[in-house]
Amino acid sequence: MRGFDAQGSTFIDGVRSVGGQSREIFAIEQIEVVKGSDSTMGGRGSAGGSINLVSKMPHLGTDARADLSYGTDDYKRATIDANYQVSEVAAIRLNAMWHDADVAERDVVTYNRWGISPSVALGLGTSTRAYVNFYHLESDDIPDPGIPFERAAGQVTSTDLLDIHPADVPRDTFYGLADRDFRKTNVDELLLRAEHDLADTVKLRGTAKYANVKQSYIITQPDDSQGNVQNGRVWRRVNTRWSNVDSMVGQIDLSGTFATGSLEHAFSVGAEASWEQSKRGSYNVNTNVTTSNALRCGAANQAAYNCTTLINPNPYDPWQNVQVNGSIVPVARNPINAKTEATTYSSTPLTRSR
Numbered sequence: 045m046r047g048f049d050a051q052g053s054t055f056i057d058g059v060r061s062v063g064g065q066s067r068e069i070f071a072i073e074q075i076e077v078v079k080g081s082d083s084t085m086g087g088r089g090s091a092g093g094s095i096n097l098v099s100k101m102p103h104l105g106t107d108a109r110a111d112l113s114y115g116t117d118d119y120k121r122a123t124i125d126a127n128y129q130v131s132e133v134a135a136i137r138l139n140a141m142w143h144d145a146d147v148a149e150r151d152v153v154t155y156n157r158w159g160i161s162p163s164v165a166l167g168l169g170t171s172t173r174a175y176v177n178f179y180h181l182e183s184d185d186i187p188d189p190g191i192p193f194e195r196a197a198g199q200v201t202s203t204d205l206l207d208i209h210p211a212d213v214p215r216d217t218f219y220g221l222a223d224r225d226f227r228k229t230n231v232d233e234l235l236l237r238a239e240h241d242l243a244d245t246v247k248l249r250g251t252a253k254y255a256n257v258k259q260s261y262i263i264t265q266p267d268d269s270q271g272n273v274q275n276g277r278v279w280r281r282v283n284t285r286w287s288n289v290d291s292m293v294g295q296i297d298l299s300g301t302f303a304t305g306s307l308e309h310a311f312s313v314g315a316e317a318s319w320e321q322s323k324r325g326s327y328n329v330n331t332n333v334t335t336s337n338a339l340r341c342g343a344a345n346q347a348a349y350n351c352t353t354l355i356n357p358n359p360y361d362p363w364q365n366v367q368v369n370g371s372i373v374p375v376a377r378n379p380i381n382a383k384t385e386a387t388t389y390s391s392t393p394l395t396r397s398r
Contacts, residue, residue: 045079048092055096057177057235062320063257063289066183066229070123070141071161073100099235101175102127102135102165119145133170137163150188151218152359157183157229171241179233187227189220192266192273192354211273211354219278219352220264222359224329224375227261246300253293260286262327262375267340276354277341284327286377293318308398315391325381328373330366 045053054061069075076096108126113119120143127137139161147153159181167173194211233255240248267281297314333344341351349361365375 045092050092050095053094055094057099058096059251059253059293059295062291064259064287065231065257066157068141068157068159068181070159071100071139071179073098099177100125100137100139101177102137102163104129104135104168117146117148133168134166135168147188149215151216152220152222153186153188155185157181173239175237177235179231181229181231183229185227186222186225187261187263189264189266191217192268192278194273195268213355217357218359219266219280219357220359221361221363224363225262225264227263230258232256245302248298251295255291257289262329272341273354277351278354278357279340279351280331282329282331284329285324287322287324289322291318291320312394318388320386322384323380325378327375328378329375333366
């Protein structure tokens with residue numbers, strides 16, 4: 045936002061969303077965007093602003109909606125949104141989604157995901173309300189590594205952007221490996237929220253949320269940094285990662301409005317306690333038979349399919365994981381190489397008059 049990375053400034057129902065994930069909108073009611081330095085509204089975060097995704101919650105009344113979509117490039121999507129009033133003050137709601145699609149003019153790339161979000165509300169239409177919302181999303185994609193850049197002759201590491209441009213290849217050229225590359229995400233979130241109207245214009249709200257976000261990927265990057273592209277070759281540099289992030293957040297806030305004479309005032313006072321734990325590692329993928337950068341696309345790496353042609357790469361090359369000692373082992377997840385924990389306490393008063 046405004047030129048700044050807002051990945052760490054994304055909220056769901058007012059709670060910061062942590063952990064890398066592929067987000068969806070099937071269970072989202074609205075999207076709120078705050079632009080500008082956001083410390084007063086979101087605490088830690090970027091100078092660009094923040095995004096708050098508001099989940100669909102149960103409401104009084106009974107209704108249902110289903111959408112089916114089919115399009116080019118094998119695009120298929122189905123969603124359902126059903127709300128059922130079970131009593132005068134209670135309702136349940138179910139949102140679900142299934143999505144499967146290729147990408148226009150991009151070979152091999154696919155995006156597949158499904159999700160479900162049931163929720164319950166009590167006390168609707170009264171001064172005291174309670175909500176329980178669960179959200180689950182799974183995705184299994186073959187990501188798009190893109191197209192490499194070409195650099196002017198001799199400018200292997202040029203910083204002059206005028207010397208760098210996308211390679212002149214067909215749009216559907218794919219440099220990854222269909223049998224190796226993947227990106228998977230698993231998201232589980234449970235939200236508990238209670239609200240009480242102390243007066244017509246004053247509301248007290250408490251929120252508790254637990255979330256677990258898992259993501260793993262092996263992505264082939266068509267690397268141009270070694271000067272191979274100008275010679276008609278592309279090194280299949282591999283990027284791997286797996287992560288498992290748990291978080292628990294508790295919030296309480298009091299908000300309202302009042303007037304003194306001709307002046308209207310709005311206030312909000314809140315406090316939050318959060319705990320986050322992140323574990324991450326990599327995969328034991330080796331894409332370099334040699335250790336010399338000059339031989340990234342030498343004969344050995346070409347023979348091992350760690351390097352491919354610029355014009356006609358084959359995404360179904362029979363690549364095998366080659367270790368330094370020459371033995372071949374299956375691609376597998378490495379042990380944890382980083383574990384972090386963070387506990388945060390915060391509070392803030394906010395007032396506005398006009």
